Amino acid sequence: MAPLATDMYVPAFPQVAADLSTGATGVQLTLTAFFAGMGLGQLIGGPVSDQYGRRRLLLVSTMIMTVASVGCAVAPSIAIMMAARFLQGFAGGWAMVIGRAVVVDLATGARLVRVLNAIAAVGGIAPIVGPLLGAVILQLSHWRVSFWVVAVLGLAMTISIAIAVPESLPIQRRHGGGLRTFVRAGRQVLGHRSYVGYLVVAGSAMAALFAYVATSAFVLQSMNGLSPVAYSIDFAANAAGMTLAAAVASRLAGRVATRKIIFVGQLAALAAGLVMLVGALFFDTPLIVALIAFFVLMSAQGLIGPNGGALASAAVPDHPGTGSAVLGCVQWIAAGVIPPIAGLGGSHTAVPMAVLIIGGAAVSMIGLLVIARPAGRARQDRPSTSV
Structure with missing residues (x-):
């Protein structure tokens, strides 16, 4: 989700700057907000999920990311866009680190290696697909549609988690240390x-x-x-x-x-x-x-x-x-x-x-x-x- 949420609207930077009445630095600050949120989300999400479990926090994070993506799509100003991007990044980083923790909880040995390689393959494909999909969206519609696409994907992830992802960290394996x-x-x-x-x-x-x-x-x-x-x-x-x-x-x-x-x-x-x-x-x-x-x-x-x-x-x-x-x-x-x-x-x-x-x-x-x-x-x- 990180490369898709970024690369799909990178081709539209000049249009975003014009539509939101800002300059190059203003648009680039939306990247700053997103990545700052992503970093903090990863830093906090893992330890908190070690203490309270994976599934519930993963559901909450993907729901927040979906709502924040809608906020990006309808943002009337660059300030609101930055705030929505920070929340999108924070929730996305939180979901990212918990998702990887679920994989480590459920797979071991050769199976874990295979799954991590699959994740790495997806990570390599997304930066290629993202800008191309963004360009198609720009040709057919408006740059805001790219964030609606991310919102739809976030909703699909939330539904998938609710249906298919179990709680992978039983109570006896959790620790009370958390952030400390x-x-x-x-x-x-x-x-x-x-x-x-x-x-x-x-x-x-x-x-x-x-x-x-x-x-x-x-x-x-x-x-x-x-x-x-x-x-x-x-x-x-x-x-x-x-x-x-x-x-x-x-x-x-x-x-x-x-x-x-x-x-x-x-x-x-x-x-x-x-x-x-x-x-x-x-x-x-x-x-x-x-x-x-x-x-x-x-x-x-x-x-x-x-x-x-x-x-x-x-x-x-x-x-x-x-x-x-x-x-x-x-x-x-x-x-x-x-x-x-x-x-x-x-x-x-x-x-x-x-x-x-x-x-x-x-x-x-x-x-x-x-x-x-x-x-x-x-x-x-x-x-x-x-x-």
């Missing part, structure tokens, strides 16, 4: 240097990624004249590049050190940002430069993000749930902070976006090479087999 226990475990994982380093790797890469997501519609449509359909096709192709790169990285796991794969991705992202900056400063951001740089950047994310997250989890094996929740929160908060900064230059310059991509890639490299620097060769290569 989570905070204590959070302090422990954040005290682990390698985990913090990989947290920086993944979070900074996410920041670079969403500098692209927030600004690419203005660069390709407003500055280079692409239609919403053409833009959506390019967006989907870039998402496919990211998915393919992640698949290649998965095949290389165990044969090539995971840190090396991440470093190659970081170099590619840094090169994409530098090319964009040169193109924006001296050549008015030619279309071919933007298309190539965007594809390289997105493909690089497939090498950095999943592997950085995997090494972060490997660094704190005693607290996998807490490590995952903190990682998700940091990534989504990074995704939320970047869009309004990327839009500071307005809708007719790519310079802020390029600077953010370069900065994100550089900070990600610091996380890998400095903060998460391994003590020895054996320690460096060991986690690669688990990715």
